[in-house]
Amino acid sequence: MESQRTFLFIGLMLVSFLLFQEWNNDYNQPKVDPSATTQTQQANLTESDDFIPSSSDSGLPASTTLAKRSVIEITTDVFKVKIDTKGGDIVESDLLQYEEVKGEETPFMLLGEFEGNQYFSQSGLIGLNGPDASANGRPTYHSEQTSYTLTGDGLRVPLQFTDSNGVSFTKTYVFKKGQYDVGLEYTVNNTTSTPIQVQLYTQVKRTVQEKGSLVDQNYLGAAYGTDEEPYEKYSFSDMADKNLNESTQGGYIAFIQHYFVSAWVPKQDQTNTLYSLITSSNAAIIGTKAEPVNVQAGSEQTITSIYYMGPKESDVLEALHPDLDLTVDYGWLWFISQPLFVLLKWLYSILGNWGLAIIAITIIVKSLMYPLTKAQYTSMAKMRALQPKMAALKEKYGDDRQKFGQATMEMYKKEKVNPMGGCFPILLQMPIFLALFYVFLESTELRHAEFMLWLTDLSAQDPYYVLPILFGASMFITQKLQPMTVTDPMQQKMMTFMPVIFSVFFLWFPSGLVLYWLVSNLISIAQMLYIYRGMEKKGIKVRG
Known part of the structure; x- marks a missing residue:
C-alpha cells in the first residue's frame, strides 16, 4: 500500500x-513599454503588407502603395482605440478597466505594437468593385474629426471614401457604453449607372511568436467555429502547415490569449468563408469573407459585422455567438470547470x-x-x-x-x-x-x-x-x-x-x-x- x-x-x-x-504557457504575457509602443506604431503606419483576400481566393497579397495617413483616437468608458485612416483598421486598443500590471495605472493593451510585434484588427471591401481590391492599394479614409469621445450610450465613428467612379463608401464603427463588442457598418452608395459588386472581409493579424523558455512563455493562438465544429483551435503551426479554408453558415474567428479574446462575428444568416495565412513578413492572419453583395445602380446598401475585443466573459461572448463562449477554454474537463x-x-x-x-x-x-x-x-x-x-x-x-x-x-x-x-x-x-x-x-x-x-x-x-x-x-x-x-x-x-x-x-x-x-x-x-x-x-x- x-x-x-x-x-x-x-x-x-x-x-x-x-x-x-x-x-507559464498562458500567464506570462510580453510586457509593453507604452512609449516604445507609440514610437514603433507611428513608424510603421506608412509600411503595409496587409493581406487582402481576393474574390478569386488566389491567396496572394494585393499590391499596395505607400500613402500618408493619420490615426483617429476614440475614447469610451472601456476603450481607448486608435484607427488608421489607411484602410480604416483598428491598430491599437487599450482596455481602460484592466491594468497592464497590478497597482499601476497603465491600461492593458490588447491590440497594438508589442516590441515590434503587430496585433491588428482589419476589415475591408473586396470583390469586383471593392476599394480594398483596387490596384492602387487600400483606400485612405477621411474623417471629420481626429478624435471622438463617447458621452452618451453610443458613439458612431464614420470614415468616408469615394472612388474614381464616384461610388461612396462609408465605414462606420459603432461603440456602445460598457460593451466590448464594436459594430462595423459598410454603407455603399452606388451613384453610377451600372451595378457594382463588393465583398466584405474581416480579419485579425498578429505577428507569429514562438514560445520561449519554461519561465518565459506566452500562450497565443487562433480559433474558429463553424456550423459543424463549434470550437477549433488553429495554432501558428497549423497555419504554417495548411491555410484554413472553411465554408460555413455563420461562424466566427478569433485570436485567444490568457484572459482576453479578439473575435470577428459575421452575419449568421449567410454563408461565410473562414481563411488563414502566414504572410512573408511572419504575420499570422485568420479571417472571414462574406458573400458577394450586388449594389444596383443609383441605390445604397449597408453590410455589417461585429468585432469583439475584450475579456473572456462567457455570458457576453455567448450572447454574440452561441459558441463564442468556448474561447473561455477550460480544457477537456470543461464539464466540471x-x-x-x-x-x-x-x-x-x-x-x-x-x-x-x-x-x-x-x-x-x-x-x-x-x-x-x-x-x-x-x-x-x-x-x-x-x-x-x-x-x-x-x-x-x-x-x-x-x-x-x-x-x-x-x-x-x-x-x-x-x-x-x-x-x-x-x-x-x-x-x-x-x-x-x-x-x-x-x-x-x-x-x-x-x-x-x-x-x-x-x-x-x-x-x-x-x-x-x-x-x-x-x-x-x-x-x-x-x-x-x-x-x-x-x-x-x-x-x-x-x-x-x-x-x-x-x-x-x-x-x-x-x-x-x-x-x-x-x-x-x-x-x-x-x-x-x-x-x-x-x-x-x-x-x-
Missing part, C-alpha cells in the same frame, strides 16, 4: 509540474471577496467528497492494522511471490479490505483539482482579484511565498497523522521530502490555487482526526 501511495505522490508531483508548465466557476461566482456575489469565495468552495467540495475521504482513511487504517499478518505471510512464503500474493488477496477478502481503497478516492479527486486549475487560468474575473493583507492578486504567485510554505507545512502534518507502514529507507526519504518538493513547485502557482490546496489540506487534517478518533473508539489501531 505504501509503495502505491508513493507512486501516487510522484504522479501528483508530475501533474503539478505539468500544470506549472501550462500556467464550468459548474465550479458558476458556483464560485455565486459565492463571490454573496461574500464580496474572491479569496473568501475560494475558501467557501473548498469547504463545499471537501464536504461533498467526505464519503470518499472517509473511505480513503478507513482503508489506510485497516491496511495498517493488517501489517502484522502481512509480515507473518511474508515470513511463511518467503520468496514465493505467487503464493504470497494469493494468500494476501485471500486475507484481504476475509478481512473485507480493499487494497485500492486509499488510492481510488485520490484519483477521483484529481479531476476536480485540475478543473479548478483551469478555472483560475481562464476566468477573467480572477485576474488581479484581491484577497486580504499581502495577497492583492490571486491570479499571480504569492509575492512572499507564505501560502506555499504553509501548504508544505500542512502536507507535512498530514503525513505525520497518516498511518505509516513504510520501512524502506529510500521511500521514507521520499515521503519526508515530498512537502518540500511540492512547496517549491507551488512557489510560482497562482496564489488563489495555492489557497485552495492549503484550505483543502487543513480540512483534510480536521476530517482525518475526526475519522481516526471514531475508529480508535471501535478498537481499530490507526497509528503506531
